[in-house]
Structure formats: C-alpha cells, structure tokens
Amino acid sequence: xxxxxxxxxxxxxxxxxxxxxxxxxxxxxxxxxxxxxxxxxxxxxxxxxxxxxxxxxxxxxxxxxxxxxxxxxxxxxxxxxxxxxxxxxxxxxxxxxxxxxxxxxxxxxxxxxxxxxxxxxxxxxxxxxxxxxxxxxxxxxxxx
Amino acid sequence: xxxxxxxxxxxxxxxxxxxxxxxxxxxxxxxxxxxxxxxxxxxxxxxxxxxxxxxxxxxxxxxxxxxxxxxxxxxxxxxxxxxxxxxxxxxxxxxxxxxxxxxxxxxxxxxxxxxxxxxxxxxxxxxxxxxxxxxxxxxxxxxxxxxx
Numbered sequence: 005x006x007x008x009x010x011x012x013x014x015x016x017x018x019x020x021x022x023x024x025x026x027x028x029x030x031x032x033x034x035x036x037x038x039x040x041x042x043x044x045x046x047x048x049x050x051x052x053x054x055x056x057x058x059x060x061x062x063x064x065x066x067x068x069x070x071x072x073x074x075x076x077x078x079x080x081x082x083x084x085x086x087x088x089x090x091x092x093x094x095x096x097x098x099x100x101x102x103x104x105x106x107x108x109x110x111x112x113x114x115x116x117x118x119x120x121x122x123x124x125x126x127x128x129x130x131x132x133x134x135x136x137x138x139x140x141x142x143x144x145x146x147x148x
Numbered sequence: 149x150x151x152x153x154x155x156x157x158x159x160x161x162x163x164x165x166x167x168x169x170x171x172x173x174x175x176x177x178x179x180x181x182x183x184x185x186x187x188x189x190x191x192x193x194x195x196x197x198x199x200x201x202x203x204x205x206x207x208x209x210x211x212x213x214x215x216x217x218x219x220x221x222x223x224x225x226x227x228x229x230x231x232x233x234x235x236x237x238x239x240x241x242x243x244x245x246x247x248x249x250x251x252x253x254x255x256x257x258x259x260x261x262x263x264x265x266x267x268x269x270x271x272x273x274x275x276x277x278x279x280x281x282x283x284x285x286x287x288x289x290x291x292x293x294x295x296x
Contacts, residue, residue, distance in 0.1 A: 007255075030238050098210050132251050136224065140236060145242065
C-alpha cells in the first residue's frame with residue numbers, strides 16, 4: 005500500500021507491506037478467515053482487516069531489497085464487484101488454472117507509522133485499474 | 149528465473165512479538181482430507197478455517213523483476229500472457245479462492261508532531277488467497293492470506 009507526495013509513481017513517501025519471507029513468499033501474511041467474504045456466483049468479495057501489522061519501507065526499491073523499515077499498521081475495508089462474466093483460464097506456462105471474473109474494487113483505508121497517519125478518501129472515490137476474483141489451482145493441484 | 153532470498157536485517161512482523169495479532173491455532177489437515185472441490189460452488193466460498201494459519205505457504209515459482217530484483221509475484225498489470233490475466237495467487241500448491249487488485253486514489257496524511265496535513269495519492273495492490281495449500285512443512289493446511 006503505497007503513498008506518493010504527488011502523482012502515483014512519483015515521489016513515493018510510504019510503502020506498507022509485511023516484508024518478503026526467506027522462502028521468497030512475497031508480501032503475504034496470514035489473516036483470520038472471517039475477515040474475508042466471497043460470493044463467486046454474485047461476483048463479489050470483501051476483505052476487511054483492522055490494525056494489521058506491517059512495515060513501512062518508504063519506497064518500493066527499499067522494500068524489495070529489504071532495507072530499513074519502520075513498524076506500521078494498516079486498516080482497510082475493500083470490496084470486489086464483478087464487471088464481466090466468468091472466464092475459464094488455464095495458463096500452462098505459469099501452471100495455474102481457474103475460473104475468474106474481472107472486477108472493480110473500492111477501498112477505504114488508513115495507516116499509521118511513527119509520527120504519521122493517513123486516511124484515504126471515501127471508497128467511492130477509488131479508481132480501479134485492474135482487479136480479479138476467482139477460484140484457482142496451481143502447483144501440485146494444477147493437473148487435478 | 150534465479151530468485152535470491154538473501155534478505156537479512158531487521159525482524160519481520162512474523163518474528164516480532166505478537167502485540168496485536170492473536171494466533172488461534174494451526175489448521176493442519178488430516179492426511180486424508182478432501183482436496184478437490186467443485187468449481188464455483190457456493191460452499192467453497194466460505195473459509196474452511198476462521199482462525200489464523202500458523203504454517204506459511206510457499207511462493208509461486210515465477211514472477212517479475214522490478215529494478216532487476218526477481219520477486220515471486222505477478223502484478224495485475226501489465227498482462228504477460230499467454231492467458232488474459234496474470235496469476236492472481238502469491239502462493240503455490242494452492243487450491244482455493246483468490247482476489248487481487250490494483251487501485252489508485254487519494255487521501256490525507258498527517259504529521260503527528262506538527263499536525264500538518266498533506267494531500268497524498270495512493271496505489272494499492274491488495275489481494276487474498278483462501279483455501280487448501282501445502283505449507284512450508286510439506287503438509288496440507290487450510291488458511292486465509294492477505295497480499296498487502
């Protein structure tokens with residue numbers, strides 16, 4: 005979750021993520037199952053998390069090299085809403101398969117870091133770039 | 149792709165004292181647990197385990213290399229093909245529900261020392277994975293994960 009003092013992509017000032025695990029697992033952390041609601045037939049999903057422990061790496065390059073960071077937390081509520089019909093996708097190059105729907109997402113979020121806080125504008129001001137929900141199989145489950 | 153995992157330095161959140169998060173227990177499955185599920189069935193849209201997973205999954209093998217630094221992640225855009233979407237999941241050996249997004253917007257940052265407020269823009273690439281996975285321990289588990 006990136007903040008810029010200017011247009012997106014320029015003059016980044018905060019980069020909140022949980023870090024990269026030694027295995028290479030990328031910015032992924034366990035959360036309570038009841039934080040997630042998914043209704044694939046309706047084409048909706050929601051994820052709501054409060055006071056989630058993160059690190060503030062301040063910019064993307066520093067995050068990718070696991071440079072210095074500050075403890076931080078984020079809270080957010082976000083919702084996926086399908087904008088297209090379901091599509092079956094099998095990518096044998098990257099070995100994943102599934103049924104997916106392109107979506108629009110709205111989010112409202114906040115963050116705190118030492119000496120700093122952030123509150124986003126209301127969810128209905130979110131600009132969707134590209135979003136997807138679906139059901140996926142990969143790895144050892146790809147060929148099932 | 150040769151991915152280096154030589155990250156060292158400060159402790160990550162998962163090795164810091166758990167001040168705000170309560171781990172509720174493992175969701176390890178018995179060896180004979182069901183692996184398959186029907187496509188798009190309402191019942192699979194429910195998390196099989198409402199607690200917090202204690203065994204981490206493993207990363208997808210592929211990814212991109214921003215700044216020349218390989219990572220196990222495909223951003224939602226650009227689409228690399230051959231399919232119409234990039235792989236949404238961050239974790240491999242996975243069978244479950246996924247979501248990912250890239251959104252942008254704006255908000256207000258506050259300097260807590262001075263009270264000075266600044267308008268900031270944001271980009272958020274968030275997602276989720278919830279379902280069956282093979283953990284770092286090589287066993288089957290159910291869990292829900294957020295990509296932040």
